[in-house]
Amino acid sequence: MAVSRNQLLVLRYLAECTTPVAGIDIAADLDWVATSSIYAAISALQAQGNISAEWDHSESHPRRMVSISTAGADALREAIELESRQLIRPRRVQEA
Amino acid sequence: MNLLNFLIKFSMATFALLWMHLWKWCYPNSSDVINELARSEIHIADRLVPFPKLLDFCFRLPSIARSQQIAESLPATQTRGAVVVIESRWKGNLREWLIWTVITGWIVMAISITTSFVQTGNFLFEYGPDSGRPELVTPYFKVVALALMAQFASVGSGLAVLRIRK
Numbered sequence: 730m731a732v733s734r735n736q737l738l739v740l741r742y743l744a745e746c747t748t749p750v751a752g753i754d755i756a757a758d759l760d761w762v763a764t765s766s767i768y769a770a771i772s773a774l775q776a777q778g779n780i781s782a783e784w785d786h787s788e789s790h791p792r793r794m795v796s797i798s799t800a801g802a803d804a805l806r807e808a809i810e811l812e813s814r815q816l817i818r819p820r821r822v823q824e825a
Numbered sequence: 826m827n828l829l830n831f832l833i834k835f836s837m838a839t840f841a842l843l844w845m846h847l848w849k850w851c852y853p854n855s856s857d858v859i860n861e862l863a864r865s866e867i868h869i870a871d872r873l874v875p876f877p878k879l880l881d882f883c884f885r886l887p888s889i890a891r892s893q894q895i896a897e898s899l900p901a902t903q904t905r906g907a908v909v910v911i912e913s914r915w916k917g918n919l920r921e922w923l924i925w926t927v928i929t930g931w932i933v934m935a936i937s938i939t940t941s942f943v944q945t946g947n948f949l950f951e952y953g954p955d956s957g958r959p960e961l962v963t964p965y966f967k968v969v970a971l972a973l974m975a976q977f978a979s980v981g982s983g984l985a986v987l988r989i990r991k
Contacts, residue, residue, distance in 0.1 A: 752858075753865055763878060765885035768862045772855075772892035775902055782896075784857070784906035793858060793904060 732779070732808055735762060735770040740779065740797060740805040749783060749794035771795055779804050837879045841867050844883050848890040851920040853910045855893035862889065891921070916987060923983045930976040934969050941965035 732740065742755055752771050756764040771793075774780045779801030785792045797805070845863050849856040866882045868874055894917055896902040897909050941949050941963045949969060953960035 752861065756865075763881040763885075764865055765862065765878075765882045765889070768858070769885045769889050769892070772858065772889045772896060775904070776892040776896040778902050781902075782904040784904055786906070790861070790864060791857065793861060 732774075732777075732804055733770065735766050736774050736779075737805070737808050738762065739767065739770045739774060740801055740808070743780060743795065743797040744802065744805055746796065749785075749796040751785070751792040751794055753792065755795075774801065777804075834874070834876065834879075837876055838867055838874065841879050841883055844886060847924060848886050851924060852890040852894035852917050853912075854897035854907070855890040857904075857907060858893045859886070859890060887921070891917075919983055919987060923980055926979045926983075927976055930972045933972040937965040937968040937972070 738759060739755060742759060743750065752768055753764070755771070756762070756767040759767060771780065771782075775782050775795070777800075779798060780795045781798045782793050782795045785794045842863075845859055845867070849859055862882070866874060866878065897904065897907060898914065903909065938948055941947065945951055945963055947959070947963065949963055949966040950959035951961040951963055952958060
């Protein structure tokens with residue numbers, strides 16, 4: 730399944746995390762993207778089954794903690810492969 | 826200028842709050858996630874959030890609510906520990922359709938009123954040549970009346986269906 734630019738950004742971020750992270754923390758680290766856009770990407774990824782989520786009630790307000798799923802890791806690998814193929818193609822055209 | 830700036834930001838934050846509650850009503854299973862996002866994005870009293878940030882919040886909210894509702898509807902993608910209201914997908918779709926119907930109706934009415942003012946210099950009525958009182962109705966009046974009736978009919982029937990078919 731194709732993922733958008735923001736979804737890919739979130740998947741890449743989550744792939745580097747060892748523990749579940751809150752959406753608000755992802756938005757704080759990826760601060761060049763609007764928080765709402767990050768949340769839209771997280772919800773879309775969750776609906777696709779690319780991330781798994783859990784509510785954390787340990788703080789004053791509940792926080793949704795997300796982590797990458799197996800399907801998400803596969804989707805990320807596919808997206809990276811596709812990206813690298815697209816990067817290689819123009820060089821071949823140039824050589825021809 | 827500062828007061829104007831404050832009023833614009835305050836109005837936008839108030840609108841964002843109303844917009845948020847509308848989408849929580851539309852897709853109830855997304856309300857926890859929307860609340861979490863709103864806690865960081867909407868501030869009315871202490872510090873007002875920049876206009877572009879609120880605009881992005883309002884723009885992204887429908888897709889967040891829709892996706893979250895879809896995610897919560899399946900056990901495999903559900904957020905663990907969430908309180909899920911089990912309901913058919915058509916209910917959410919119907920509520921969303923009602924929201925867009927009302928928005929479209931308001932856009933049609935606003936365009937008609939503006940066009941009527943630009944073309945005739947009056948809002949939906951024209952002044953009678955002899956009496957000088959508003960007598961003649963511009964063609965845009967009918968468009969506004971139809972848009973209003975369509976909104977009432979669709980919202981009324983939609984809400985009735987939602988209430989009857991529980």
